[in-house]
Amino acid sequence: MRTLLIWLPLALFLAFIALFASGLFQPDDRVIHSRLVGQPLPAFTLPAAASDRPSLASAQLATGQPRLLNIFASWCVPCAAEAPQLEALKAAGARIDAIAIRDARPDVDAFLRRNGNPYARIGLDARSAVQIALGSSGVPETFVIDGQGRIAYQHIGDIRADDVPMLLDRLRAAQ
């Protein structure tokens, strides 16, 4: 009896380790997806965020042509990292609009001068109100919008080089 008791803590502990290990290697599903996927975009009107691009309103995203809506900010480091992929998407014929979050026009201009400007229109969301309405939880994030202005797909985090073909496929599928 006493020997059994002595080894009990070790047995319990090993069970905990097994539990921890199973939890650790489970696929991570903590990424928060917008509940608006498959739904029309919420209505919004935003002022222009850059001096050489027009402003953005939700109505301008339902013109029959699918497009990408990129959420970015000039203070966001991964946003600078994904800039080349956005250029590649644009070169492949994608139309990209953007929303700059909690930003200021001079900062956005400087960011675009440094990292390139693949955007057709850029709206300024100074208080993150539209970002929250979209169900987006951080920057960068990219939505695929179909011709009717519905959200077809949400990409969370920066776009890596191997995401580019996938996004082009999604754009084609949203036609």
Added chain:
Amino acid sequence: MIAETGLAALWLAAALALLQLVLAFAGLKGDKPDLLAAVRPAAVAQGVLTAVAFIALITLFMRSDMSVLLVASNSHSAKPWLYKFAGTWGNHEGSMLLWVTVMGVAGAAVALFERALRRDTHMATLGGQAAISLGFYAFLLFSSNPFARITPAPADGQGLNPLLQDPGLAFHPPTLYLGYVGLSVAFSFAIGALLTRQVDAAFARAMRPWVLGAWVLLTLGITAGSYWAYYELGWGGWWFWDPVENASLMPWLAATALLHSVTVLATRDALRAWTVMLAVVAFSMSMVGTFLVRSGILTSVHAFAVDPTRGSFILGLLALYIGGALALFGWRIGAVREGAPFELVSRETMLVINNLLLTVILGLVLIGTLYPLMTEAFGHKVSVGAPYFDRIAGPIALALMIAMAVGPLVRWRRDRPIQVTKRLFGFFAILITMSILLSILAWDRIGILPFLGLVIAVAVGVASLAPLWKRNLRRTPLFTYGMVIAHLGCAVSLGGMASDSAFTVEKLVAARPGDTIQTADWTLRFVQIAPIAGDNWTALQADMEVRRGGAPVMIHPQSRFFTSPPTTTSEAALLTRWNGQLYVVLGEEVEGGRWQVRIWWKPFVTFIWLGGVMIALGGALALLGRERRGWLMKFRARQAA
């Protein structure tokens, strides 16, 4: 250069830890005293080198050296200096470096100052401490290098999570870490004693100051963390049962049990196996806590989530150390003889009851914290919230409080039930009087747990002073005062908690400037709302005039916006009075120029943290008393010689 110096110091310290481990065990095994002679200098040099590495990292943060990846991703050149400083440990790598630094310095202290322990146990302890440190060095050097460079260096960093940008938080993690690491020393002592088969009263006396010190710091850390959550998160509560909070509560519960059982071992030479077990459990809980917080395995408001590689590294360390210690325990403890016997009615029994109750609470908190993980392994997603913990830990905690009041009034080894009952007469009298009084005053207004809490808090508060009754107060030893103050602190905290949950008045209104709001016996006039700017934030600040009878006071709740990274926090306005706190939070703007305002009147809520500070103070006095007695004895022995 500074980053490279830090990294080099870290590698050297790791090499010394390896040397220390090898020397200690080769020396003990082969009985070669000349090998053992180098163990203590190695431990001291290792401590100095970790300190050098940590100072290097602090310097990099203070100078905003953005070419270091860690600085660039956690600091910002526009930050106030205090938060640059605190940013050093406000992130994963920095906090792990703080951990090994504290461990290295503590190891050096054990090498320099420990005199009570037998030499072989002392060497085995230092070997054990080196073994634990090695794992953490490996973790830092192979998977979380704090000194990694980044090219090209960004112009400005990303900043520290604004929730952490608070003076309280600057000092809360180091306090907790000192506590955790103090428990690692107790763990090493237990390993050393098991290896040399020296589990006895002398070992307990050597270990006790470390346990006491760690426990005092843990108590302070938890108290500060609770107050921070209370005023910074703006939800008006003081304990959320969040996994991160539980991660610090669990080692505290184990350390509290250990503290009492180590006293039994030191004074009465009983509870040998149990004390060693608790030393292992206490440090295990620190590591489990670290793992839960750092692996991102559980979701929490604190969100320290890091990638699973790091999680598996800590899990590996956990399995190695704790599994190893438990295996050593099973293997060696059979050889440890039973200690001194005691009767059923005795101080020892009361301390065993205290230990059992603490262990049960610890088990329940652990199960509650891990339950979501267990169900997820079987495909369900469940979260365990405050109601579970309150309902399940509350009654046991109340029973523990009663045991705490009774324990000091029972004699060591053997006591007569009749005598104990006589001594407890006053305690029961207050218990009954309070119950009747409170039933008459507020029976229909409060729940059963707050009711019992208030009654027990008052009775325990008075009973905890009983050990001083009829004693010569000038000749009472300092550690008796320590015990009395710590126990009284528990009663004060319990009183605050019960009063807060029984009598809090809450009001949520949408008000526009000019409105007057009435709540409890306070009148609050919303004067105006205006933007203001701070160091690296802007805020909307409301000016409100509150009064309760006398002259009005202005308070200023804020809603703050941080730009980098962009976050909104609410800075609650707290107005402290002797009998409670007024807590006002400015919410969002609603239609028509009106603002959400949430107001709480919380009677005696400050007692919660006052009690926490008293508990820590009591521990510190006990530590001082024990140590001073040791010094005095040594001094007299030297004079006599």
